Amino acid sequence: MNRRGFLASVSVVTLAAGLGLAGGYSARASEPEAVFALGSAEIGAPHHDPIRATLLSTVATLIYDRLIEQDVDQSYHPHLAESWENSPDGMTWTFKLRQGVRFHDGEPFNAATIAWWIPKFKGSPNEYLVDAVDRVEVVDDYTVRFVMKRAEPNLIYNLASSFMGIPSPKAYDAAGDNFGVTEAVGTGPFMFESFAVGQETVLVANEDYSWGSDLSNNKGAPHVKRLTLREIPDASTAFLELKTGGVGLLLGVPDQFLPQLQAEEMLDFRSLPGFGITYLAFNTRAEPFGDAAVRQATALAVDQGAILKSVFNGIGLEAHQFLISTLVESKIDPKLEIHHDLAKANELLDKAGWQRGDDGIRVKDGKPLKIKLTAQSETAIKRTAEIVQAQLKAIGMVVEIDIFDSTTVVDQLKKGQHQLAVRQYGWNNADILDWFFSTTNIPYPNSSGWQDEKSQELRNVAMQQSKTQDERVANFRKYQENLIGNFLFVPIHEPVQNYAFNKTMLDVPAKLRGTQLVQATAVDIKVIG
Template identity: 30%
Template sequence: MLPFGRSMGSALAVMLAALIASGPVAAQKAGGTLVQITQPEPPNLASYISTSGPIGQVTAKIFDGLLEYDFNLKPQPSLAESFEVSPDGKTITFKLRKNVKFHDGKPFTSADVQFSVLEILKKHHPRGISTFADVTAIETPDAHTAVFKLERPAPYLLMSLSGYESPMLPKHIYGEGDIKTHPNANKPIGTGPFKFVEWRRGEFIRLDKNKEYWREGLPYLDRIVVRFIGDSSTRTAAIEKGEAHVAGFGAIPYNDVKKLAQLPNLEVTTKGYEMISPIVELIVNTKHPPLDNEKVRQAIAYAIDRQFIIDNVFFGFGKPGMGPISSNFAPAGLFAPGVDYTVADRVERANKLLDGAGLPRKEDGFRFEIVHDILPYGEEWQRAGEAVQQQLAQVGIKVTLRYEDVAKWLKRIYTDYDFALTSNFVYNLADPVLGVHRFFHSDRIKPGTVFVNAARWSTPETDKLLDQAAIENDPAKRGALYKELVAKVTEASPEIYLLELNFPTVVNKQFKNVITTPLGIYGNYATAYKE
């Protein structure tokens, strides 16, 4: 969390501008191809309208943001070489870097910032809807100055300006046609260190070095190849043999990660997720009987054996989830555990709740039947689905499992709402406004927008708490608001929190500077090099 909010002054602006001045280290060699495994294959490369996990693993190398971040979650200059916040927090002035070109050779200007934020991210990005809600205008007094005008102070906005989260787009390209069906959705053009070259569906995406990148001497690598390998054992073998060099976000099975960590040519790290704080959850369709009954949702929450899933599916890479806000926010005073569904008599409580809901067991031993749509991101999610199936059977809920491709799953969950129960992992990001509010606020029930309020649960009371927390600058008062919110959300159980996930990333040691930001693989690899 950042300590600043209302006023940072020119001193910080100068400091940020200076941070970029240090050039590449001479000992680092240019050349080489880094092969990254991403699982599953992304549905598209439109990171400006979709936050589907695999997309950003590719597009963060193509698009730059106004800022990037260090491991202390402090902003670092990128397309903005400096910024200054007014004393009242309602004006943020960004000084943009000069001589930056898009991959088609056209210049990057403040008009592109204005377009990207107001016309694309604020209207269409699942999290940008919240991030930029208070941005009422962006003034462009010249080609290299963008002045954000805010209705209210929004300090969290400065935590969401990376190339992964808020990509800057060329207005002359993406300003033409329907952004949701844009022809460049799968042929992206940005200002980043690597250019899109080709996408062979089911095989790989190729990105080549941007020789006119604005950071002199970078990138070092000639090429990035992002491979898609359906079979998990083949993915592991590719990393082990050196045919691929980096994989994260569960692309390598968790049991294999521990074996690979013993090899001298490989490194396993959990760094690079500090700005993400992923939580594994079940989303409940609260409009789907009998899941529209709070007692039934609570029963499901009690029935799930979280520790079993942590130990047997994710091989210890996590801890039980206690609510929508990660315990990583404890130092900032924003974490509070919700209802404890891990109690020793949880199964008995689940059965009692289901009996009280008027759902007795039938002759076959089951009370009712639902379909569980499994997150289509790999075999561990299938195993997690099987665990949920077995655990809910113990309390008389018959579960059928369904596993579809990413595009079908996204449409089913976030457009058609044609589901009862689904698994997911979601990002808290660097502030609850960015990563948590979207799942509960009534104005985030937006058919066709992914990773927002698919449960379609909200109340006037929780809406008010979210609105107040978004603008509260006093940390203690803000923490109290979130504590009340978590209590209400976990009691209602529109989402059921399984675990806080610690993703491991496997990196071949011949490649250096691969994980250099708290976004990890969502970084741009500009300074990565091969020894």
């Protein structure tokens, strides 16, 4: 889980009873053990320190608890904070903390923990999560007050982030830079045993755990007593092991593989709403996309329904604006959404002076309407690019597809060497608009190069002048409506998170809670037999 990361991952979970795996913990034969194999988006984390991490895996959500948990519908739920209150002017937040909680090293969790914790983010990669907090006041042993530099209704979202897992102050300070490598101490349902960078992390159940959030049926110790989280990047290996019984649970199954897996009688499936959008990104600094009419025509030529059916097997949703549908900020005026309209697309290009030649290719001032479409080598992205290529041909645009690895694509975006690109993002907050379209983020991640006084004014209001959550929602709706009106992107597809598991091995809750299959579900999973 990287900050505003691009999600295209597969993770697998293997669960079996009494495997007798090596390690410092020796499970009894009757105690269920588990192996999680992490996919591409979670591989490579150099440590499990949430304060200084730029990349975290599922491991962090199991070791550390957060003050607040976020559910699949983006609602917020108490955890280490039993309740919270934001003042009307947005300048203070008061949290009542759960009592009776202890870290894995036996140290108590209390208000002093929070007063130590928040300042630790100063100078870290995750400082932005709490940079609106001026200071923490200890009201009593189990009450803290955040005094703000500015109103920040998005603080509640930040506190639910995996980067806001709370470590033990004593262990953290003692370990220094080794925290998260040689030890990782939280209050979560699983305890750290060992970590081999790039290979695996071993966890054992916290048998004292009795403060699970309301997202879990099981409020106590997890049913699985030992977990080994392995880094296995090859998806085909994971699929084969799932079918042969070597793997119990597959996280993040790509849509194109679902029909193959659904044919297996021993497998069952769960899903959660996705984290992001597949979209076309324009470079407004590169012709012909400096012209809003050409951008609009391109957007209207894309048939989201056809791509959903042919690339994603009808799984997920058509995307018609930039935010995921579970966000209230996505509920904009329907008339402003981007939908397929081939006739209007051709009309726009006619008016913009792009005339069709005898060969069907449009020409203006002697220059043909030929563009390069950048895409990375991942299968769904390549297939999306190919269909977009065919759809844009219908408006007289010739598209040449350039396929690169993901690192090269990002390098091109940073240098502004692209014209049009198929991209994906993974982020469940409206501030993704700021990430991609604020002038402060040029040349990257604002690789569109968009600079507009009105857009930036709306961005500043949404990001910095919203005092309450309701104000923030209204302001981000206005900001997105402005960006859509300038046709800076073409929304295509909103994925779901697919999970396939062996139902002869696992009992997985019918309803998944949380924004991903992490702590809230992990404590409820049982091994069959």
